[in-house]
Each structure stands twice: as C-alpha cells, then as structure tokens.
Amino acid sequence: MTPLDRILLALAGLCGLLGVAASAAAAHTSGGETLKTAAQFLLFHAPLVVGLVALGASGFANRTITRLAGAVVLVGLALFSGDLALRALTGSPLFAYAAPSGGFALMAGWLLTTVAAFVPVRR
8 A cells, every 4th residue: 555545545534533523513513404414425435535545555446546536535525525514613614616616526536436447457
C-alpha cells in the first residue's frame, strides 16, 4: 500500500468518524434533519473509499482510476456534507453552491468507480 493509499484510507476513516459524530449531534440539535443527511452521506460513502483503496491496492481494479474515484468522492463529501453540517450548526454555508458542487463530485466519483470496472489492470 502506497502513502497515497494510506492517506485515502485515513480520510475515509475520518469520514466514518465524522458521520457517527454528526449522527449523534443530529439527535440533539435543532438542525437535526440537515445534519442527519450530512451524517448519512459520510457514512454511506466512507466504505466506498475504503473499498476503492482495497481494490486498487490489491490489483483487482485499475489503481489510478480507483485512487482518482476515491479522491473525488472525498472532495464531494467535504463539500456536500461540510456545507450541510455548517448550515445546521452555524446557519452559514461553506460557500455558495458548495452542496450542489459536492453532489456532482460524488456522482463523478461513482461514475469513475463504474469506469474502473471496465479499464483493464496492467500486470
């Protein structure tokens, strides 16, 4: 496993941790539904990044594409879930259109995951 793989894996773990924390906070705050959505997205996508790292590192899928897909998903999570969490906790957005931009990045990450299924692995 390369240093980049380790970074992606560590960030995926952090997303899972933040998802659990946001779920707990959502149960106790007035912005609960918005924060709950942010938590769900973190918890749904963290295992995707773990899986992408594992597939790329094991040689079962194209490493470059799986790394790119994982990085794009992480950027999407930061924008989408970060914006929703900030709105729920402070009332202020991350920046204009952060959540929709993050949503598009998440879709792009899933599309790259699909592409990785069809790109041959060089051995």
